[in-house]
Amino acid sequence: xxxSETAIILKILRLEWPARFDKLSDAEMSDLLTxxxxxxxxxxxxxxxxxVEAIIVAGGREFCPNVGIIKQxxxxxxxxxxxxxxxxxxxVLKALRNSAYHAADEFAKLPPPVQEAVGSAxxxxxxxxxxxxxxxxxxxxxxxxxxxxxxxxxxxxxxxxPEALKPEHLAALPDE
Numbered sequence: 471x472x473x474s475e476t477a478i479i480l481k482i483l484r485l486e487w488p489a490r491f492d493k494l495s496d497a498e499m500s501d502l503l504t505x506x507x508x509x510x511x512x513x514x515x516x517x518x519x520x521x522v523e524a525i526i527v528a529g530g531r532e533f534c535p536n537v538g539i540i541k542q543x544x545x546x547x548x549x550x551x552x553x554x555x556x557x558x559x560x561x562v563l564k565a566l567r568n569s570a571y572h573a574a575d576e577f578a579k580l581p582p583p584v585q586e587a588v589g590s591a592x593x594x595x596x597x598x599x600x601x602x603x604x605x606x607x608x609x610x611x612x613x614x615x616x617x618x619x620x621x622x623x624x625x626x627x628x629x630x631x632p633e634a635l636k637p638e639h640l641a642a643l644p645d646e
Contacts, residue, residue, distance in 0.1 A: 475515040476507040479522055486526050487534035509537045512632070513544060521547055545629060552622075555615040558584045562594075562614060566606075569598035583625065587618040 471479070480503060484491040494502065510518055521543040525535050535543075553561075561584055565576035569591075577591035588594060601610060 471507065471510040471513055471515045471518060473503065473507045475518075476510060477503055478515075479510070479518055480506060482519070482522055482526075483534050487531075490534035506537065509541075517544060517547070541630070545626070553581065553583065555618045555622075558587065558618050559611055559614055562588060562597075565594055566598045569594040573598065583618065583621050586621050587614055 480491075491499070518540065521540050522535070524547065525531065525540070525543055558581075561580055565580060569576045573595035574591040577585060577588065577594050580588065597606060597610060
């Protein structure tokens, strides 16, 4: 978001929670704008505005939401169509139907977090050809769901980090 877009967000918040802003000096308001601009620089204006509007419409907030609360709402809105462990397992079962001979193709069709939980196309092929159906529906499913939940949790934690602190960004930094 740009500085001017952030100013619009703060204006919306000020309309809903005027007490939060009334006692701020011009310098403090400028500092707040700078802080929020930095905090939301990687986010799209329309998404942040939608998150703020969702908080307002939900009601019940006595105090103005801070950056963290709005970021959390952004994640909730983004995660609305997120795969559950059950839905992810259903995708795996569908892939297994054709994995005896086409495991690589089926693996490639899976979403990245499901691929990560499965491990590889070879694993799909082994599950499809060597694991009895009852074991697949009990042990393998249980292990998959546990691994998938851990992967989702890790992705959630990574999503909370600013870009500069994400592992892929840190790995690209030159060694000192």
